[in-house]
Amino acid sequence: MRGGSPLANLSRAKEPFRFVSQVHLKELTGLKARKLSELAYHLKTVNGSVIYYHTHHFLQQHQFLSPEPPNDFAYWVTEALQNKKLGEKLSSINICQFTSIRALREKLVAVIENDLAGGKQDRAFAGEGEEFHFIKAVSFAFPVPYAAFDLKEFSDVLRKITIHSIYYHVFEARIRLEKPSNDFSLWMEKELGEAELAQKISRLDPYTYTMEGLRAKIIRLIETRLSEGEAL
Amino acid sequence: MPYRLDDYVSIVGAQVIDELRLIAEKAKGLTVQNVNSTAVGGGVAEILNRMVPFLQELGINAKWDVIKGGEKFYKVTKKFHNALHGSREEITPEDFTVFLETGEMNCKAMELEGDILFIHDPQPITLINQKDRKNAKWIWRCHIDVSNPDQRVWSFLRPFIDRYDTAVFSAPSFSQELPIRQFLISPSIDPLSDKNKELSDDTIEKVLERFKIDLEKPIVTQISRFDYLKDPLGVIEAFELVERNIDCQLILAGGEATDDPESVEVLAKVRERAARNPNIHVLAIPSGSDIEINAIQRASTVIIQKSVKEGFGLTVSEALWKGKPTVASAVGGITLQVSHKYSGLLCHSIEGAAHAVKQLLQNPEYARKLGENGREHIRQNFLLTRHLRDYILLFLSLQRSGDVIQL
Numbered sequence: 001m002r003g004g005s006p007l008a009n010l011s012r013a014k015e016p017f018r019f020v021s022q023v024h025l026k027e028l029t030g031l032k033a034r035k036l037s038e039l040a041y042h043l044k045t046v047n048g049s050v051i052y053y054h055t056h057h058f059l060q061q062h063q064f065l066s067p068e069p070p071n072d073f074a075y076w077v078t079e080a081l082q083n084k085k086l087g088e089k090l091s092s093i094n095i096c097q098f099t100s101i102r103a104l105r106e107k108l109v110a111v112i113e114n115d116l117a118g119g120k121q122d123r124a125f126a127g128e129g130e131e132f133h134f135i136k137a138v139s140f141a142f143p144v145p146y147a148a149f150d151l152k153e154f155s156d157v158l159r160k161i162t163i164h165s166i167y168y169h170v171f172e173a174r175i176r177l178e179k180p181s182n183d184f185s186l187w188m189e190k191e192l193g194e195a196e197l198a199q200k201i202s203r204l205d206p207y208t209y210t211m212e213g214l215r216a217k218i219i220r221l222i223e224t225r226l227s228e229g230e231a232l
Numbered sequence: 233m234p235y236r237l238d239d240y241v242s243i244v245g246a247q248v249i250d251e252l253r254l255i256a257e258k259a260k261g262l263t264v265q266n267v268n269s270t271a272v273g274g275g276v277a278e279i280l281n282r283m284v285p286f287l288q289e290l291g292i293n294a295k296w297d298v299i300k301g302g303e304k305f306y307k308v309t310k311k312f313h314n315a316l317h318g319s320r321e322e323i324t325p326e327d328f329t330v331f332l333e334t335g336e337m338n339c340k341a342m343e344l345e346g347d348i349l350f351i352h353d354p355q356p357i358t359l360i361n362q363k364d365r366k367n368a369k370w371i372w373r374c375h376i377d378v379s380n381p382d383q384r385v386w387s388f389l390r391p392f393i394d395r396y397d398t399a400v401f402s403a404p405s406f407s408q409e410l411p412i413r414q415f416l417i418s419p420s421i422d423p424l425s426d427k428n429k430e431l432s433d434d435t436i437e438k439v440l441e442r443f444k445i446d447l448e449k450p451i452v453t454q455i456s457r458f459d460y461l462k463d464p465l466g467v468i469e470a471f472e473l474v475e476r477n478i479d480c481q482l483i484l485a486g487g488e489a490t491d492d493p494e495s496v497e498v499l500a501k502v503r504e505r506a507a508r509n510p511n512i513h514v515l516a517i518p519s520g521s522d523i524e525i526n527a528i529q530r531a532s533t534v535i536i537q538k539s540v541k542e543g544f545g546l547t548v549s550e551a552l553w554k555g556k557p558t559v560a561s562a563v564g565g566i567t568l569q570v571s572h573k574y575s576g577l578l579c580h581s582i583e584g585a586a587h588a589v590k591q592l593l594q595n596p597e598y599a600r601k602l603g604e605n606g607r608e609h610i611r612q613n614f615l616l617t618r619h620l621r622d623y624i625l626l627f628l629s630l631q632r633s634g635d636v637i638q639l
Contacts, residue, residue, distance in 0.1 A: 021251055025625040026416040028407035049635040060612070079572055127580065129379075129563050133404030135416060140625055142254055142639035162247040176636065 013191035265346035315382035439527035473586035487519035552606030
């Protein structure tokens with residue numbers, strides 16, 4: 001620590017960041033696909049919460065897998081249909097660049113239909129028991145008893161909340177609630193005037209981290225900023 | 233002494249328990265009446281025995297009642313159970329009459345009270361006939377694999393199912409196109425139960441010595457009932473393919489079901505087949521030998537679950553929770569528990585199973601990594617704390633609409 005009031009140069013918000021957490025219940029649709037054309041057919045018509053589930057549940061359920069394919073479509077096409085080329089294309093869709101489920105759906109359908117265009121790929125059938133089952137995410141968001149007025153408090157809370165809370169503010173807020181950025185960046189910029197830090201967090205591709213890795217990365221970015229504040 | 237939620241903090245973390253309490257706060261005071269067909273024995277009773285006290289601890293007024301039925305009724309429901317699993321059963325018109333008559337009797341004898349009536353499995357399904365006179369939400373919880381049901385039984389049950397507000401299944405492949413909402417809630421294991429708790433090396437060694445298992449040789453194990461659907465003979469074939477290259481031993485261990493003629497027949501065949509090979513240990517142990525099963529799982533090098541069909545296959549979760557590299561058939565709920573090459577290896581044939589077991593025995597580092605991943609996967613998704621959370625969310629979903637619910 002340097003000086004008597006090391007963090008005095010960092011702002012304090014009028015409106016604190018109030019942390020929210022979220023958990024899912026999985027709703028079954030009864031719809032299934034055994035081959036690629038069926039997958040494409042249902043992808044066009046299913047509820048957006050179905051697309052959301054299959055492109056995001058891996059993040060919370062299989063934390064240790066990252067940076068493995070984060071979406072079920074890629075996994076199924078690779079493992080059940082043995083179409084590794086298409087699997088790779090689907091897994092490399094940069095979900096981070098989409099700001100709505102609608103746009104993500106269009107991209108998924110376009111990639112699959114492009115593959116189907118030759119008419120050769122639809123011969124592969126999933127074996128019995130390996131069909132693709134469409135599942136819908138029902139999200140429940142609820143406030144947790146934590147709030148932060150400045151970056152120090154923010155990083156302290158970030159250490160103790162669950163990954164579900166981080167998930168809510170980073171993923172759910174952006175793609176499902178269609179906000180222009182993640183909640184953390186929006187608050188830091190608006191309430192603390194921390195545009196650069198907000199930009200750094202916003203630029204992260206959260207899909208390539210595990211949730212714990214993402215927590216650690218954001219904390220590191222904030223701590224770097226805090227140590228800059230101390231140096232001033 | 234019964235466990236409290238605080239006992240799970242060291243396993244899942246304080247945050248998870250805190251969140252569970254926050255969510256439960258929203259369901260506080262709800263009366264949830266569970267009904268099933270038996271108070272003891274069987275998976276459903278085991279789940280309710282654990283869940284009801286925890287729901288109560290969380291402030292939910294959870295109750296549990298059991299329907300009554302005679303021998304004839306339970307014979308019919310056993311046939312229904314098998315038929316819903318896809319087995320061929322002789323079902324007569326009289327069977328349907330017996331089922332309806334007992335249902336009617338229970339409907340008259342049990343006056344259900346509660347905000348939510350939580351009916352488990354087909355036996356008490358006709359209680360839905362009380363729906364019109366109750367201001368309650370009705371859930372039908374199906375614990376059975378109905379992915380390929382006998383259509384006579386399924387069509388008979390459908391008019392009852394369709395009148396519920398919501399149905400719950402254990403695996404995606406069990407869902408059917410229904411006019412009501414359906415949720416996926418997987419079963420879970422209790423990490424503090426005798427079957428899953430940590431054991432000392434001493435306890436493990438004593439169990440193995442009792443069963444005359446060589447402690448020095450790698451152990452491949454399948455834990456299951458002696459049932460054709462668990463393919464114990466296929467496991468022996470796979471093991472013998474492995475044994476050509478690697479010196480190891482096989483344990484086939486499971487509960488002894490002397491009242492089930494099929495189980496007796498399968499066990500006899502397995503024993504006959506295994507008699508030729510001194511490296512195969514067939515252990516028919518009394519049901520309830522949870523510490524023994526736990527010790528065998530913990531002593532194993534690789535665990536296999538080569539089922540042909542599987543309701544959910546919680547033995548896979550048990551193995552993964554113990555950090556064991558696991559090879560399992562890609563059937564039923566197993567695919568939810570094992571992500572191929574990440575938290576275990578999936579197989580589709582005897583040869584595939586043998587190849588996977590060899591890979592794990594010969595690559596201990598790889599096997600260790602899969603086991604570690606598997607344990608984390610179970611921690612996040614298949615422990616009873618998650619199960620409890622899903623049930624509370626289910627109760628809350630009945631009172632709210634939409635896909636994004638602000639509590």
